[in-house]
Amino acid sequence: MSPMDSAVARERALDAAEELFYARGVQAVGMDELRGASGVSLKRLYQLFPAKEQLVAAYLARRDERWRGRLAAHVARQREPRERIPAVFDWLEGWFGEAGFRGCAWINVHGELGAASALVADQVRAHKEAFRSYLTSLVDDAGLPAALAGPLFLLAEGAMVTAGITGSTEPAAEAREAARALVTAAGRDGLSRPSPAP
Amino acid sequence: MSPMDSAVARERALDAAEELFYARGVQAVGMDELRGASGVSLKRLYQLFPAKEQLVAAYLARRDERWRGRLAAHVARQREPRERIPAVFDWLEGWFGEAGFRGCAWINVHGELGAASALVADQVRAHKEAFRSYLTSLVDDAGLPAALAGPLFLLAEGAMVTAGITGSTEPAAEAREAARALVTAAGRDGLSRPSPAP
DNA sequence: TTGACGTGAGAACGAGCGTTCTCCTACGGT
DNA sequence: ACCGTAGGAGAACGCTCGTTCTCACGTCAA
Known part of the structure; x- marks a missing residue:
């Protein structure tokens, strides 16, 4: 279940990022809000993308x-x-x-x-x-x-x-x-x- | 000296704002840095412009x-x-x-x-x-x-x-x-x- | 069953922000 | 000479941020 889920988590993170970053700007959206919107835990977000900049x-x-x-x-x-x-x-x-x-x-x-x-x-x-x-x-x-x-x-x-x-x-x-x-x-x-x- | 200086302080504040905001972006420049660059004290800045947005x-x-x-x-x-x-x-x-x-x-x-x-x-x-x-x-x-x-x-x-x-x-x-x-x-x-x- | 590992939830941390407050100095009008 | 006031320096406050850490839980290999 694990490698597949990484791909799913990545897509969900990017979905949330796209929606929120585009609508409100990058600096106005925190990583915590991104976690809430994507359902991807902070830990996973940071293992998928080492920093916000990469996301x-x-x-x-x-x-x-x-x-x-x-x-x-x-x-x-x-x-x-x-x-x-x-x-x-x-x-x-x-x-x-x-x-x-x-x-x-x-x-x-x-x-x-x-x-x-x-x-x-x-x-x-x-x-x-x-x-x-x-x-x-x-x-x-x-x-x-x-x-x-x-x-x-x-x-x-x-x-x-x-x-x-x-x-x-x-x-x-x-x-x-x-x-x-x-x-x-x-x-x-x-x-x-x-x-x-x- | 006071009313005149207010005009001078305003110009200096706007000079610094223009230089820094334009070069690095608004959110990347704090009010404290603006004070340092303009020589206008924080108190004066806030009496000239009630908030950063107005500046x-x-x-x-x-x-x-x-x-x-x-x-x-x-x-x-x-x-x-x-x-x-x-x-x-x-x-x-x-x-x-x-x-x-x-x-x-x-x-x-x-x-x-x-x-x-x-x-x-x-x-x-x-x-x-x-x-x-x-x-x-x-x-x-x-x-x-x-x-x-x-x-x-x-x-x-x-x-x-x-x-x-x-x-x-x-x-x-x-x-x-x-x-x-x-x-x-x-x-x-x-x-x-x-x-x-x- | 056990134990090592990966995960999720969220607290914690250190830094920086916008804004306000404190305290001290200095000057102007009487 | 005096007081009232304005101003400067900068500490303080409350908040938010990006990032990391803690800890409890569930899952699979042996």
Whole structure:
């Protein structure tokens, strides 16, 4: 029963961490509260994660996998490669509208711990780098100039941060329209490979 | 000597708060350290600001005034209204390159305290709203469609957050080029209206 | 049955926090 | 010269935190 339970306890700890850390911030949630919410004893928590910092890192790592997986799954439903780019912002819009949405977990945790924890800062950089790479692959598949990925990334980041602050889903729509305009402009100007003429 | 000194003490307290809160985060800096850095006694600190939360709010308010003042001063040096929009991103680039730059203070503090302090969250919203309004006025003065302001705002926010995470100034240049493309596209056929038939 | 071990519940610890209080000094108005 | 008051230094208070320790219990191997 023991090795299996370790895996279960780990998942429960990460479930509680994700819910509480995201909703209220890392520093506002103590290890004791985490124990109460997860049902995992303090002793076990500390044998699974040698310190709170590692639990935060593990929470971010698991969330990163899930977040990018869901985004990719939604985007992949678009057959037309060029339509996959606005689909990113459609997905963001749905995310912004979820109950309990409170901005990008990585941006928030970077504001909170980026200066104090190199481990956490690295997780944040890795997540953002992975997201940017994903956008680059979408741009590439659409036959658009690679230079488009940066601006699309900035629009997405701006939308996340603004939605987190204002609580509105509208930044996603704004960003999507801007992205469409950039794609059109890039397709029109000579920088890219041929685009389907009207 | 007393009323004058209160003003001086307030400035010193805010100077120390700005330096320490911005560099290391609000929760990582205690009131005692603030006293040491400012030379303002704890008693005075608490008679100037009834609680730490108010000191944080005052720090953000003063920084807001300065930040927007510097930005506006830099942008106003451009005579041509349409050139003022890229000038915003030029200024951001300079800011990102400053020693000790650690991202947008408001975004960071929102990640740290946005869930816990309504006072602070309000300051953040007010600052971002003011910045957005400023961009709207620039767009307006340039005779461009008002719908351009939203995307420009998102590009700027995305650049700030990305520069804060990666430590690079490049997001400013990326955002500036994207902004130029959007301005060109909007000048060509408008942004918000349904895309015209070719 | 025994005994070693892993676990859970929770107390304990040491540190740090925001905030308040004490005490002492020093000055200004009369 | 005097008292009242404001201010500075810093101790004190009550609380919370991350982390570790205690101890009693249950479980399996031999």
